[in-house]
Amino acid sequence: MFSVIKRGGLSAGFQVGEELGFYQGCIHVWNSVMQIDPDAFTSRIRKNIAQLKTLVDGFSFMEPENENVQEMMENIRLKFRVVCANLRVRLDF
Numbered sequence: 001m002f003s004v005i006k007r008g009g010l011s012a013g014f015q016v017g018e019e020l021g022f023y024q025g026c027i028h029v030w031n032s033v034m035q036i037d038p039d040a041f042t043s044r045i046r047k048n049i050a051q052l053k054t055l056v057d058g059f060s061f062m063e064p065e066n067e068n069v070q071e072m073m074e075n076i077r078l079k080f081r082v083v084c085a086n087l088r089v090r091l092d093f
Contacts, residue, residue, distance in 0.1 A: 016073065020056055020059060020074065023052065027049060027053050030083075041087075043085075048082050048083045048086060051080040055075055056076055058072075
């Protein structure tokens with residue numbers, strides 16, 4: 001039974017890491033665009049990207065039993081959807 005739980009946790013942890021990596025990649029691309037053309041995005045979009053980066057950077061992998069993990073992921077997903085809506089792009093993880 002322990003091995004089933006361990007594998008389930010490992011799989012869930014991998015999925016969270018993969019999703020966060022996707023968001024980090026998008027943030028990196030958007031920040032690169034802003035370095036090339038500082039006027040590429042409105043101040044509102046830049047603010048939302050910065051907030052998304054803060055949320056992603058604040059996610060702690062060192063606390064696997066943290067009860068707020070699900071809430072943190074929902075906040076990250078919501079902010080990502082806000083950024084995508086403001087950019088008028090459709091990106092899905």
